[in-house]
Each structure stands twice: as C-alpha cells, then as structure tokens.
Amino acid sequence: MEKNTKHIITDEKIIDINNLYKSFGNLHVLTDVNLTLHRGENIAVLGRSGTGKSVLIKIIAGLLTPDSGSVFVLGVEVPKISEIELRALRLKIGFSFQNSALYDSMTVRENIEFPLRSDKNQKTTKEKLMMVEEVLDAVGLLQTMNQMPSELSGGQRKRIGIARTLILKPELMLYDEPTSGLDPITCIEINNLIKEVQERYKTSAIIITHDLTCAKATSDKVALLIDGKFLKQGSFNEVFSSEEETIKMFFDYNFIN
Amino acid sequence: MDSFFLGIYSAFAFVGRYFREVFKAPFEFSELRKQCYAIGVKSLPLITLTGFVTGVVFTKQSRPSLQELGAVSWLPSLIAIALIRALAPLITALISAGKIGSNIGAQLGSMRVTEQIDAIDVSGVNAFKYLVVTRVSATTLMIPILMMYFAFVGLIGSFLNVSIGENTSFISYFQEAFSPISFLDVLTGLFKSIMYGLTIGLVGSYKGYNATRGTEGVGKAANLSVVISMFLIFVEEVIIVQLSGWLR
Numbered sequence: 492m493e494k495n496t497k498h499i500i501t502d503e504k505i506i507d508i509n510n511l512y513k514s515f516g517n518l519h520v521l522t523d524v525n526l527t528l529h530r531g532e533n534i535a536v537l538g539r540s541g542t543g544k545s546v547l548i549k550i551i552a553g554l555l556t557p558d559s560g561s562v563f564v565l566g567v568e569v570p571k572i573s574e575i576e577l578r579a580l581r582l583k584i585g586f587s588f589q590n591s592a593l594y595d596s597m598t599v600r601e602n603i604e605f606p607l608r609s610d611k612n613q614k615t616t617k618e619k620l621m622m623v624e625e626v627l628d629a630v631g632l633l634q635t636m637n638q639m640p641s642e643l644s645g646g647q648r649k650r651i652g653i654a655r656t657l658i659l660k661p662e663l664m665l666y667d668e669p670t671s672g673l674d675p676i677t678c679i680e681i682n683n684l685i686k687e688v689q690e691r692y693k694t695s696a697i698i699i700t701h702d703l704t705c706a707k708a709t710s711d712k713v714a715l716l717i718d719g720k721f722l723k724q725g726s727f728n729e730v731f732s733s734e735e736e737t738i739k740m741f742f743d744y745n746f747i748n
Numbered sequence: 749m750d751s752f753f754l755g756i757y758s759a760f761a762f763v764g765r766y767f768r769e770v771f772k773a774p775f776e777f778s779e780l781r782k783q784c785y786a787i788g789v790k791s792l793p794l795i796t797l798t799g800f801v802t803g804v805v806f807t808k809q810s811r812p813s814l815q816e817l818g819a820v821s822w823l824p825s826l827i828a829i830a831l832i833r834a835l836a837p838l839i840t841a842l843i844s845a846g847k848i849g850s851n852i853g854a855q856l857g858s859m860r861v862t863e864q865i866d867a868i869d870v871s872g873v874n875a876f877k878y879l880v881v882t883r884v885s886a887t888t889l890m891i892p893i894l895m896m897y898f899a900f901v902g903l904i905g906s907f908l909n910v911s912i913g914e915n916t917s918f919i920s921y922f923q924e925a926f927s928p929i930s931f932l933d934v935l936t937g938l939f940k941s942i943m944y945g946l947t948i949g950l951v952g953s954y955k956g957y958n959a960t961r962g963t964e965g966v967g968k969a970a971n972l973s974v975v976i977s978m979f980l981i982f983v984e985e986v987i988i989v990q991l992s993g994w995l996r
Contacts (some may be wrong), residue, residue: 552870575873582872592867596856609872654870 498690500531500711504563505663505695506551510562512548520546522719524560527693528663534700535710537730539741543719544699545589548665551697552586554631565662582609585694589668591648593640593655595704600636602654603627610659626654629691640730648675653684656691664688664696670705682708706743717741761955766884769877783886784875787848793893798843799898802835803827803905811913820914821924827906827923832937836899838985841944845977849952852883853973856956857966865957880957884949885938891945892938897936936992943984951977 506528513521520543528534536545549555553569562569565683566579576606586600593602603623606616614622647715649669656664669685671677682705688694689709698709706713707727714724717737722732807827814820856879859865868875909919917922952973959969 549866554866554869576873578874580868584870586867586870588863588867590862592863593860594864594867605868606871606873653868659872 498531498693500529501673503530504528505530505532505565506697507561507562507563508551511547511550511562512558512606513543513550513555514558520719521550521557522576524716524719524721526714526721526724528697530662531689531693532709532712533689533698534698534714535700535706536714536716536728537700537706538716539616539701542676542716544701544716545667547716548586548667548697548699551586552581573593573603578609582606582659585650585659585661585663585664587628587654587656587664587666587669588684590673591640591652592652593643593648595640597640597642599627599632599638599643599651602640602651603658606655606659622658626657629657629687630654641654644672644677648682649673649677649681653688660692661694664694666696666700667699668700668702669698669709669748670700670702678702679706679708711723715741758782758958759954760852763950766881766950766953769874769881770885772877774877775918776878777818777880779878780885782874782941783882784890785798787883787886788890788893791847791890792897793842794843794847795840795894798839798877798887799836799901800905801811803831803902803907806830806835807903807906807909810903812928823910823914823927824906824916824921824925827932828929829905831899831902831906832933833927834989835897836902837937837940837944838981840895840898840941841948841981842978844894844944845981848887849948850970852887852949852968853956853959854966855857856883856953857959858956860959861962861965876957880953882982883953884946885948887952888942888945891948892941895937895941932992932995936988940985940988941987943988944981947980947984948977951980962988969976 497616504527506526508524508526511521511524512519524547526534526536526547536544536547546555549563550557551569552626553572556570565580565583567576569577569580573579573623593599594605597605603626604619607622623636624633627636630653632647632650632654634646635643635651638740640651643651653663653666653669664685666685669681673681685696685698686709688698696709698705699705712724713730715722715730722735722737723733760903770785807823810826811820811823857864859879865875865879868878872910889915903922903925906925907918908918910916910921911918955969955973955976
C-alpha cells in the first residue's frame, strides 16, 4: 500500500464499516455508510454540521448503536460485544472530544491519570507521574500539570484532551472536530500534533472535521459525508478536484466561509 | 403517552442497573468516600441549624397545650417521639432533596451535556459505576446518619428550652425523652431515611445522567431532581407510616 516517509500504512483493517444505517426517530442520519481504515492511516471525514460525522465516530466507539450494518473495530464487531468486552476494546481507542470534555473538578494531572484506573496493571504514583509527564511533554504542555481545566485556553484544553487519550497508548484515535473554535495559529499547532501522534504513537485515526486545512494537513485519505452518505473517498486532491456538483458546492461553500 | 411509559421503563431500568452494579466488583471506594464527605460532612452545618431550631421551636410551641392539660412533664417524651418517628427523617430528607438532590442532578447533568460522561465511558471506566453507584450509595449511607444527628441536635435544642423553662437536668430530660421510644420507632426512622436517601440519590442521578439540551437541560435536571424526590419522599412517608402502624 501507500508508503509515507514517516509512517507506514499496512493492509490490516483497523475499522471496517459496511452498510451502516442510523436514524433518530424519522431523521435518517447515516445511510448506507461504508468505510475502511487501515493500520497507520489517518482518514478525515469531511462534511457540514449535522451530516452525521460525530454520530459515526460515536458508533465506532460504542457510545451509540447502529440500526443496521456491521462495524468492526480492531477485529471486533462493536455493536455485538458485551459491555466488559467493549470496555476492554476502548482501552485501545483514544477519543478526543469536540469540547475536550475535561473533568472540571480535576487538575490536568488527575484528568490524564484518570484512564489509568481501568488499566489492569496497577501503577505506582511515581510510574503514573512519569506517564503523565511523558504525554504532557508530547503535547508540549508539561507546565500545566497542576492547573485546573478552567485555567486553560481552548487550544490547551484540546491538547490536554489528546494527552489524556495518549496515556493508554491507543492504536486508534478518534478526533471529533479537533480545530473547531480555535484561532488559525492554534489550528496549525493542533494539525501538527495530530501528525506527531500518528508518527510517534503509530496510531491510525479518524478525524471528523469541516475544516479543509485540517483535513488536508492531517489525513492520508478524505471521505466526504453529505446528508448521511459518503459521496466520495480518496486522497484530498482527488476529492477536491471532483466534478460532482454537490462536492463542488461543499468546497465552494467552505472557501466562501 | 408512549414517552410517559418509556420514561417509567427507563427509570426502572436505571434503578435495576444500580442494584445490579452496586454489588459487583470493582468497587470505587475512593470515589464513594469522597461523595460521603461531600454529602455528609458538608451538610452538617445546615442540619445542625435546622435540627436545633426544630427542637427549640417545637418545644416552645408544644408547651402551652401541655400546660393546659397539666402535662408539661410529657414534653421530653413528646419531642423525642415526634423527632424520631417523623420530624428528623422527614425534615432531613426534604433538606437533603434540596441541597444534595439538586447538586447531584446539576453535577451529572453538566457532565452529560459537556460529554464528560462519554469521556469516562470511552476511557474504559464504567461511568455508571463511577458516578451513579457511588453517589446513590453515599446518599443511602449518609442520610440515615444525618437523620440521627438531626434528632440528636433537635433534642439538645429541646433540652435547652426545657431546662430554661422547667429547670430540668440533662440526665432526667433524656431519661424522660427516651422512655417511650421503642426499638420499632428507631428502626422505622432508620428505614425511612435509608429509603429517602436511596430515592434522593436515584432521582438526582437519573435526571442528571439523562440530561439533554445544554444548560437548559442541566437546570431542568436539578429542578426535577428536587421536585420528584420531594414528591416520592411524601409518598414513601405515608406508606411507611401505614406499615409501621400495622406492626405496632
């Protein structure tokens, strides 16, 4: 398969979604969605707000159940596994939320340590501290360790959210709108961080975004989700140069805005 | 109508899940201890004030009627029966529904709408066990203790009032107060407060855990936690009083 100078994409399927449907009442959010993510690969799922992008990754993480279709993540069919199996699977998945979802009542250090309570190999305080320092260093925010989330800027919160997912060394990263609400400089920093995570931690990732710069900078492949359907998948340039009217409209809209 | 029955079903499923998870390992003892502190210790000032005032005021208001009947010496027994059988469990529960129930509803509600509960879930930790089981267990454990403390402070308030009015000693007041109290009275008071604690924890957690629609949803969860808890507390009070009446 495709080979990059810094990361290797293999044939192994990390995510394999086939004929996925999801509705909320009469609202059909996802219709016949198919997606494959290979090990080492970053896919950006592009689309306007309300097209079902976040629903898709919530189904992948087992936070929502699909109406029909198959969702295999790391070889496991997510909707069919027990809660205990799902919790074990989630230890291999990092989920970076749109609004960071940091725990307000905990310091940055406690936030990052939190996922370790589900780790069967109990760590000593010193080991935990070293792990926290390592991931904080990876996101460049070592100095914020004892701060509360309310004392951080939007960009810092995003980084800490990513650091919290890295502590368990995930194989798969799910980023929900990683650059939304951030200034252009911070967006670039977050995009670079996503690439660094891919290279340093050898992760595969789904990046949900409506930010074309983010999609181009962070992904190996782009999938365009419009009205609950993937209209086109391929490299950024392939999708961008498509002559399909709906796709052209999406890109034109994004450039105007 | 469908949504009403779905709501009832989901509430019962929530209660069922609590009882399934509460006895299952791993146990979140450190979080339980933290919640017990937040729910129990931090409620002490309010319980002390209301308990003391209840004891003083109830004694003051009861004295004229008993004086008319020439039965002022029954004052300690009357206050003790009223406090242990009814006032302490009920007032503690109503105060807790307002203070603790709304707090649980708002806290979990804001965690839900800011995706913090989802974040706990995706990190492989059982969010229900970590957030709900610990809070409900803490209210179930702490409200009976707060109730006993309320009754004790109420009796102290009553004693101070009686000792000023009737010049009664501490020992003779408490001997008089406890003489009509049976084991069943104490047991009923404790049972009531366990049920009220369970109700306050479950209602607050259910409303908060299932909150939707942003900040409006958080406010609604906090408000409904109080209203529904209070309603259920009164329903339970009537039922338990009836049951204990049959046993007496």
